[in-house]
Amino acid sequence: MSATAMPAAGSPTARTPLAGPAAWYGAELDRSGAWIRTLDDAQRREIDAALAHVKRQGFSPLGFGRADFPLHSTADLLAAIAAELEDGRGMVRLRGVPVDRYSEDDLRTIFWGLGRHLGTAVYQNATGEIMGEVRDETRLAQQSFTPVEAGKVASSRARSRSTGPLRWHTDRCDVIALMCVSNAQAGGVSKLASIVTIYNEILRRRPDLLELLCQDYWRARPADEDGLSPDKVFAMPVFGLRDGRITSQYSRTYVEQAQEVAGVPRLTAAQNEALDMLAAVAEEVCLHSPFVPGDIQLLNNHVVYHGRTAYEDNTTTHQERLLLRLWLAVPNSRRLPEGFETLWGSAAPGALRGGVVQPGTGSRVPVETASA
Template identity: 50%
Template sequence: MSSADYLQGACVWNGVEMYANPRWVKEFPAAVLQEIDAAVDRSSDLDWTEITRDNFPLPGAAAFFDDVREELENGSGMVKIRGLDVSRYDQQQLRRIWYALGRHLGTPMFQNRRGELMREIKDEGAGVGAKLYGATVDSSGKEFLSSGARTLSPGELRFHTDRCDVVGLLCVRQASEGGVSKLASSATVYNEMLRRRPDLHALLCRPIPRSRFGEEAGGQYVSYDLPVFGVRDGKLTSHFSLTYIENAQLLPSVRRLSDAEHEALRLLLQLAQEQCFEMRFAPGDIQLLNNHVIYHGRTAFTDDATTGQDRMLMRLWLSVPNSRALPEDHAILWGDVSGGMPHGGIAQPATPCMS
């Protein structure tokens, strides 16, 4: 399959279709919820970081998790799981449950240079995100936040992907206003751009400079080149975060993007907005997204802690055992590009591998 061929399959969808056919919504079976409760009790003396599939057994959930992974890899690329009553558990119990679910679904990966395997996504307050993830200034002298820093603010997040096969979010509390998840099929964006502007599509199949700003603790290179669209064995991977592309343009050693490349990136975001749909979380909802075929964003939000409506999500980055093989040139970002192998995540200090 060449990069000029249209993509096929259930991963190609538009927002209207997802509203009409919510095949991506699943409910925890009652028996699995009972197993979760039993495992929570048995693991009460363990920290969440000590949780494994063996000490948090969910034997009746195997078929359910297989179905979830199948939808993520070969279906729509997204799943929302309902049915977990988060009000029944304290914070430590929720961490054990969420990490255990991640371990049963795949392999948790490092989310930042500090080695975090689970991250709370909430408004951390002014300056905290910049301190943790880094900030610089743009050509006009205005503060330029890293992608990680932006997730810890209440502001809007543009369509992007994370560096893992699957990103998982457990909603513990929702904001009083906003905080709506926006999802778009990158396969649909790929096809639409190929149909409307094959010249711009071709540019995104070629290397685009990115920075590692706010990500790696070290790394051999400050920047790297990677196409926005990559196809192997008929399956797409689209790694995209405009923040890292914009930051690369602030580095003197990086080539300048052409006007046509800028136009292609603008068109990608326009098409994602045209084709997306919105999903609002309720407490207890779990959202799982295949980053290879889904762009995700978020509307701005307003918290009201006095009513218990201060948005807080727990995030996991997962490498899953049924993941697709990636193009060879993606090794610079993902490490091992073989199908089904742990890859992705953020490299740690003095740790050459990403797993």
Template identity: 35%
Template structure:
């Protein structure tokens, strides 16, 4: 694991502009959602259908890459892995007719395709390696179980995925933003903030402990730009340390947030039933608008967190935090915990 460059100015000099960085796409120059979409053909759909039938009766989390190992599927997911690791950082697979499948069958498709990209992680202390993203009673105020807006952010594991089962009547629009494009804008408009973003801040390792090093918001190593933007962890770390988040870093985070929300940068789209998105958590920020369910039509997506088969260099902390979470979930707890207090702290931090 490579550490962050100890000479930030030299690191920045090695990072090209958006015209030189294929990962630094925007909604205007990258074709929006269309620019990351791969439409499945009949041979791919037939191969997927055969894999579904062959795995009938199996538990979803027992499905392996070999179960969905037909050459047509392997070629598709090799192309998807290129998109995620070396291309724009995200891919949207379109064309699966979800009316042909039950939720359990579609979950096997989601898990089987994802197995080509990495190993599924447990997403909570409930040991769920495939999650259900929907509105439900949510005393811990977890975002994926609410109907509220989720601004541009990262989560914890290298590759993330959502598979759409049911759309809401209103809202629920997804957004993807290139981390490299956000970096490029900040470098042009507010270069004075990059030092704070590349230095970062401590992250929690438990309910009362933090890292002994700072985790950068932007990792810049050998021309590779990564991002870790999870403000709730920054708030928790500051609480544990008993100190305010440094003022310059707060200023930088606020500007980072406004840039990431710019419409010209964000590819916005409503995932249709049967569509599956995979993206690199540290290359692409993701978001969701609020939504409204109606009787008989309740928004539902399936979720995967994956440890990638392929890596690019990232600063210390990016993958280490996910390993810590895995250990906690295996033990039946999580430092994410009840987020209500953290949400208040994050609101105050970002809004002032």
């Protein structure tokens, strides 16, 4: 099934640069630190009280709604963060959760409670994962990590659950939230790049390649990530515009996997050159930002690409990377370009969209949290 490509705006030179706070350069943010917010003592006390309330009520760590995690000044902070994610730079690093004071279950509860103040968590794969763990699964005794089949492209899931680097990509949700519980011995640096800046830079340097990125690329639908879909592949532009706003849903891995499917048109040399340029520009303009335990990184997937450097755990000293991950559909999200509902489920602003529809229920979210 092919999505509708964004109509070309006449000749390549008809396009104009995009403006606004989402057009940032990593070097500037590295100097200013303006994207970082820090919880104050009063907000940490509020979070403690909300955690205690959830425990008194007997809720499971992921089984409660926004009203069950009562916040006051912290809720105001989260509302400001939600506005920044959609109408500002598109990313915030919230710092200051004292992870050493809490058990992992407590941290899950806190992360879920803060997330419920921002939006609704959607499923991250076809097996019902609603709060993911980003850690090295290649050495786990339960062998939850699936080896890559010989001759095949390694899936995005396989890459993310190992210690290797991650290429530039977005996740299938309006906002991705990552909480750092613990760091590896070395590496694992978060890499962030403005999609708006990348669009503008490619327009300036190679408008011909930008035109290709605004047309359809075929992508794969891996079975473990799209269990309900009958289509193994779909087509969608890398960049789409609507109402003056950009969105990009992209992972080169899915483009490469689609090339393994019979009948999918072969990528042209120019299409590959455009993807190479996207990656090169992203590296030039990106921000490198190591996690500190207790950090919560929030990204608007429509305007920010993310990746990471490789990392190295040390099991002897217990320096092992563990991030908790939520995919959120948020109420203040933008309208998406026509055709993007092929992947998202809906292009309407504020819709409960993204994530992975479950084969058993046909739902994107757990029934008990859909309206909680």
